[in-house]
Amino acid sequence: MNPHSIMIKAINRCNAWLEEIQCRHTYCLLSVINYTSGLIIATWLFGCFGLVLDLIYCSASCMFGIAITGLYLNHPILMLPDGVHKIVMTLCALFYSLHETDIGAENAEFRLVLVIIAVFLQFAENYVLFQLLSAKHQQSDQGAERFPPPSYDQLWVVEVCQQSRSCPVTKTVMSKEVNEESRPETPPPCYELAVKALSTTQPQNR
Numbered sequence: 001m002n003p004h005s006i007m008i009k010a011i012n013r014c015n016a017w018l019e020e021i022q023c024r025h026t027y028c029l030l031s032v033i034n035y036t037s038g039l040i041i042a043t044w045l046f047g048c049f050g051l052v053l054d055l056i057y058c059s060a061s062c063m064f065g066i067a068i069t070g071l072y073l074n075h076p077i078l079m080l081p082d083g084v085h086k087i088v089m090t091l092c093a094l095f096y097s098l099h100e101t102d103i104g105a106e107n108a109e110f111r112l113v114l115v116i117i118a119v120f121l122q123f124a125e126n127y128v129l130f131q132l133l134s135a136k137h138q139q140s141d142q143g144a145e146r147f148p149p150p151s152y153d154q155l156w157v158v159e160v161c162q163q164s165r166s167c168p169v170t171k172t173v174m175s176k177e178v179n180e181e182s183r184p185e186t187p188p189p190c191y192e193l194a195v196k197a198l199s200t201t202q203p204q205n206r
Contacts, residue, residue, distance in 0.1 A: 023132040024071060030125040034086050035064045037118045041093040044111075060085060076133055083126060090119050 042056045063082040070078025097115045100108040 023128060023135065027071065027125065027128045027132060028068065030121060030128060031064065031067065031082075034090075034118070034122050034125050035060065037121065038086050038089045041089050041115070041118065045089075045093060045096060071132075074136065076129075079129065083129070086122055086125075090115070090122050094119055 038060055039057065042053060042060070046053045046056060063085055067079040067082035070076065093115045097108065097112040101112050
């Protein structure tokens with residue numbers, strides 16, 4: 001292979017890895033800030049209810065730990081409960097602070113400003129999370145495109161095997177070698193189209 005192309009691929013992969021690490025660090029920082037602000041908001045909203053406040057503290061801490069674990073294990077579904085919890089807490093605090101501002105409570109404007117900042121930080125955390133998931137999806141697509149195109153000497157046929165009330169299982173079967181005369185002029189872009197093209201050209205040559 002060309003050493004120049006290998007070096008370019010290595011640099012691109014290193015840059016993608018650094019961007020992913022940077023996104024993870026940014027998400028962790030925003031998540032810690034929003035976790036702390038969520039505890040402060042919970043204390044403000046449910047300070048008179050000791051048992052409810054303890055349950056919110058425990059659940060928020062558990063969901064925060066699960067979300068960070070899911071981030072580094074590449075399981076985005078584990079981050080969903082923590083995100084929903086933070087959004088619900090910030091929106092409840094926003095509505096309650098607006099109600100306090102309407103009735104003219106003491107220091108209501110100051111609390112409203114702090115809650116608005118917490119809402120913006122929560123949206124920033126969700127934005128960074130979506131950016132990270134999008135980068136992971138794009139990286140997986142680019143990895144799938146690095147494989148070389150199929151040759152007509154080694155075609156793979158994907159067979160879908162239906163089992164009893166279960167998900168379909170895919171297996172690969174090596175096809176026979178193909179003669180030069182039966183090969184189409186333009187190779188199809190995937191294995192299934194290549195098999196179809198060969199199956200249509202072989203009867204014509206006969």
